[in-house]
Amino acid sequence: MSKGVLLVNLGSPDSTDPKDVKKYLGEFLMDPRVIDVPLWARTLLVKGIILNTRPKKSAEAYKKIWWDEGSPLIVLSERLQKKVADRTSIPIGLAMRYGSMNIKKGLQELHDKGVNEVMIIPLYPQFAMATTETILVLAEKLQKEYFPNMKLIDVPAFYNKPEYINVLSKSITEKLEGIEYEHLLFSYHGVPERHIRKSDISNGNCKMDGKCCFKKGSEQHKFCYRHQCEMTTVQVAKKLGLKNGTYSTSYQSRLGFDPWLKPYTDRTIERMGKEGIKKMAIVTPAFVSDCLETLEEIAMEGEEIFHEVGGKEFTTIPCLNDRDDWADLLANWVNEWVAVKTQTA
Structure with missing residues (x-):
């Protein structure tokens, strides 16, 4: 063929x-x-x-x-x-x-x-x-x-393939070289919580409490977006040697009034600025190409939110692109x- x-x-x-x-x-x-x-x-x-x-x-x-x-x-x-x-x-x-x-x-x-x-x-x-x-x-x-x-x-x-994690981690390292930051936020595109439940092949094992996301060997993880996002963050953080408390996961681009995956990126950026974080960096690993959600929603609106609440330096990390x-x-x-x-x- x-x-x-x-x-x-x-x-x-x-x-x-x-x-x-x-x-x-x-x-x-x-x-x-x-x-x-x-x-x-x-x-x-x-x-x-x-x-x-x-x-x-x-x-x-x-x-x-x-x-x-x-x-x-x-x-x-x-x-x-x-x-x-x-x-x-x-x-x-x-x-x-x-x-x-x-x-x-x-x-x-x-x-x-x-x-x-x-x-x-x-x-x-x-x-x-x-x-x-x-x-x-x-x-x-x-x-x-x-x-x-x-x-x-x-x-x-391919979120958990070592070779992908290596490329993603390298892209972050290169962008942050010589840049001081207090917190690295991993922002993923949000989905309604019901999408997670609909993709749950375990017949209701997912309780949306985050616990099963970190349970090893669960067959349902093959189709669990939340688990795969959390594991992307965990694996990159491990690769980069990040300390607990210096990084976290959030979800962006919600639509409507139904519950979406939390925490929300915009509110997380706002909260961190109010809590005294002056220098933060943000990466968007759900996207491989920069687009409206990364270039406008994060790099423009996100930075504006951060500065409005007292933040000083807001570094956005490009997608893998080409x-x-x-x-x-x-x-x-x-x-x-x-x-x-x-x-x-």
């Missing part, structure tokens, strides 16, 4: 025009794995309320971070794709879960190159309903409908897959 790879990231509006932002938000928020309520309620919430109020505000936020080349997330993903392609011998495609660079187009481009076995790599270190799962479910649906002779395999969540060692790592996974497949062919 002819092999290829499809890297898949979140997506972006085509431009900062409110019409493009509204179209993008509509697709994103109508995904039943993002807002997981009955269709009638989701339609009322998204089309009746959010899309009538949020696009203009979101468009202004996108304008703050937009590059001359376009959306930072798209540009950085394309740079990463090129670097991985330069390090491998098979076609490397790129798609987005939402927006015009959709998964169907990505699969079609690989199909047109003669590829009939595709490794899908969701560019998310941790598994979540609203990220990894929605990508894989849609890819399988498209495969059955449009590419019946194409075989799909996927790369599981780092050479990150491209090397992805290429190694691809090349190992190709080598194994070749040996067993």
